[in-house]
Amino acid sequence: MKRKWRDMEQALGFTVLRLSAVIIIVILAFILYDVFSKGAGVINWEFLSDKPRKGMTEGGIWPAIVGTFWVSLVTVIVSVPIGMFTAIYLNEYAKQGRLIRIIRLAIRNLSGVPSIVYGLFGFALFTLMLNLGLSVISSGLTLGLLTLPWTITASEEALKTVPRSYREGALALGATKWQTIRTNVLPYAVPGMLTGTILGLARAAGETAPILFTGVAFFWPVLPKFPQMLSQQFMALPYHLFIMSTQHHEIVKVRPLAYGTALVLIFLIVLMNSVAVVIRYRFRKKYKRV
Amino acid sequence: MQNRKHKNKAVILRQLRENIIERFFQVNGLFAVIVLVGIFSLLLIEGLPALQSLGLKEFFLNRIWDPTSFERESYGLLSMIVSTLMVTLGAMVIAVPLGILCAAYIADIAKPRVREIIKPVIEILAGIPSVVIGFMGIIVVGPMLAKIFGTSNGLNAMNGSILLAVMSLPTIISISEDAILAVPQEFKNASLALGATRWQTLVRVTIPAAMSGIIASVMLGMGRAIGETMTVLMATGNAPAMPGGFFDSVRTMTATIAIELGETVQGGIHYKSLFVIGFVLFLMTFVVNLVSDVVLQKYQKVSR
Numbered sequence: 001m002k003r004k005w006r007d008m009e010q011a012l013g014f015t016v017l018r019l020s021a022v023i024i025i026v027i028l029a030f031i032l033y034d035v036f037s038k039g040a041g042v043i044n045w046e047f048l049s050d051k052p053r054k055g056m057t058e059g060g061i062w063p064a065i066v067g068t069f070w071v072s073l074v075t076v077i078v079s080v081p082i083g084m085f086t087a088i089y090l091n092e093y094a095k096q097g098r099l100i101r102i103i104r105l106a107i108r109n110l111s112g113v114p115s116i117v118y119g120l121f122g123f124a125l126f127t128l129m130l131n132l133g134l135s136v137i138s139s140g141l142t143l144g145l146l147t148l149p150w151t152i153t154a155s156e157e158a159l160k161t162v163p164r165s166y167r168e169g170a171l172a173l174g175a176t177k178w179q180t181i182r183t184n185v186l187p188y189a190v191p192g193m194l195t196g197t198i199l200g201l202a203r204a205a206g207e208t209a210p211i212l213f214t215g216v217a218f219f220w221p222v223l224p225k226f227p228q229m230l231s232q233q234f235m236a237l238p239y240h241l242f243i244m245s246t247q248h249h250e251i252v253k254v255r256p257l258a259y260g261t262a263l264v265l266i267f268l269i270v271l272m273n274s275v276a277v278v279i280r281y282r283f284r285k286k287y288k289r290v
Numbered sequence: 291m292q293n294r295k296h297k298n299k300a301v302i303l304r305q306l307r308e309n310i311i312e313r314f315f316q317v318n319g320l321f322a323v324i325v326l327v328g329i330f331s332l333l334l335i336e337g338l339p340a341l342q343s344l345g346l347k348e349f350f351l352n353r354i355w356d357p358t359s360f361e362r363e364s365y366g367l368l369s370m371i372v373s374t375l376m377v378t379l380g381a382m383v384i385a386v387p388l389g390i391l392c393a394a395y396i397a398d399i400a401k402p403r404v405r406e407i408i409k410p411v412i413e414i415l416a417g418i419p420s421v422v423i424g425f426m427g428i429i430v431v432g433p434m435l436a437k438i439f440g441t442s443n444g445l446n447a448m449n450g451s452i453l454l455a456v457m458s459l460p461t462i463i464s465i466s467e468d469a470i471l472a473v474p475q476e477f478k479n480a481s482l483a484l485g486a487t488r489w490q491t492l493v494r495v496t497i498p499a500a501m502s503g504i505i506a507s508v509m510l511g512m513g514r515a516i517g518e519t520m521t522v523l524m525a526t527g528n529a530p531a532m533p534g535g536f537f538d539s540v541r542t543m544t545a546t547i548a549i550e551l552g553e554t555v556q557g558g559i560h561y562k563s564l565f566v567i568g569f570v571l572f573l574m575t576f577v578v579n580l581v582s583d584v585v586l587q588k589y590q591k592v593s594r
Contacts, residue, residue, distance in 0.1 A: 021404075034430065116519040121329045124565075148322065209420075241422065245428055245429075262425055
């Protein structure tokens with residue numbers, strides 16, 4: 001009798017656990033299904049390649065796609081080198097001690113700073129103090145700082161997967177520390193760093209709060225040539241979705257356009273995630289052979 | 291002799307180069323510290339004049355936030371602090387049990403193939419932008435709540451809590467899962483050998499052993515919920531008043547900054563008071579992260 005009760009308890013408990021996992025899957029499935037089923041209808045060449053027309057009730061989202069692209073590019077240029085170098089310092093050079101503890105504490109806390117606080121900081125520092133104004137540069141710098149903790153963590157993870165023996169082999173042959181890192185560590189860590197970078201970029205592309213005051217525009221259809229545009233305002237996909245779903249004067253009429261924007265945004269992010277996963281998978285396979 | 295001198299020079303040069311390279315990486319490492327200190331100082335510098343001229347009492351004891359009033363401008367943060375905490379608390383009530391259960395499922399009983407499916411699901415969920423979640427709050431969760439509870443619209447604290455729960459779930463699940471996986475197999479074996487079922491082992495041995503990691507995951511999830519901006523901005527209705535319950539429209543600290551910074555006069559007292567909000571927000575998340583850090587460190591020591 002007692003045994004039976006115990007078995008029932010276990011069966012019940014496992015069912016609850018399974019159910020909780022099912023709920024998570026259903027949440028994601030619902031979001032993807034809802035956005036896809038209602039957004040797919042407006043996706044066509046015109047929507048992707050045209051600028052918004054007639055008070056944003058018609059037309060497309062091309063300027064927002066381009067804006068998101070350029071801001072993300074600046075973000076990467078800011079965040080990736082510093083993040084990689086920091087990771088190399090932490091994983092290859094630094095000895096355990098107070099300095100390291102402080103740096104790690106700072107990184108962990110930076111990753112917890114709310115995105116709107118980065119927005120405030122970027123606005124006060126880049127837009128006003130450094131006089132970069134409302135621009136692609138200001139937003140890219142702000143997002144670069146926001147993504148920094150992620151790039152550092154991802155790069156460090158990648159460095160950690162390189163076996164100790166690779167380093168020892170080079171050092172034993174008389175190579176200096178830097179030679180060792182350059183020839184025997186980095187080549188094996190770069191794919192992993194790339195994965196982390198793409199994942200960080202995907203998250204940056206979806207951020208809205210940090211660009212809110214540093215350069216994103218309600219409507220900015222002009223797409224000037226490359227260098228000048230960096231110092232101008234821009235449209236961005238997440239902000240465009242925000243506008244279309246809360247600020248537009250004909251909210252119900254533009255709902256399909258909002259769904260379309262959400263679909264493009266999610267598609268871009270899932271695409272970047274998949275690319276990162278594929279790189280990670282190939283990297284692992286290559287490793288097994290070594 | 292000549293040759294040795296030459297060689298020494300080469301060695302010294304090489305050493306010098308190595309040192310320079312190491313310094314270069316070190317300076318980069320310090321950058322993170324500089325940014326953190328920079329954010330802290332800038333918020334303080336911008337916010338301090340408002341704190342000084344209005345006084346702490348105005349900010350933390352006054353219940354009314356109305357900086358553009360014609361009669362008397364009011365700068366009470368209390369209502370938005372309460373709103374932020376309320377929405378966060380609601381989110382945790384949903385996300386903590388769900389997250390821990392899901393983490394236990396993935397770490398303890400899911401078959402490898404199921405794990406291969408659910409891990410990417412959580413990664414993708416973590417990657418869904420906050421505006422998309424907010425959008426769902428407006429068009430799906432809001433109407434649903436209005437229908438179920440018979441309110442005029444569903445843009446209230448409850449809506450915000452549900453959305454923030456979805457946003458903090460990936461954090462809670464992935465860190466709790468790591469903590470549960472880190473529990474040594476010997477613990478479980480000992481329990482199973484004594485005749486306990488897998489379920490009893492999970493509930494009475496594995497989860498208690500992973501508790502500090504789980505607590506840390508909850509703190510980090512909470513930090514995310516406190517700092518989240520776009521979802522609450524879109525889904526909670528943004529009424530700047532002291533909330534009376536979960537069906538009231540609320541305006542959090544993050545939403546207030548997002549709404550008002552664009553409308554203020556730069557350098558004015560209203561502008562500066564928004565940096566005070568930012569500073570308080572920074573301190574809140576800083577403390578939450580610090581606590582999770584301390585708990586996590588303790589747990590790493592124990593598991594070793």
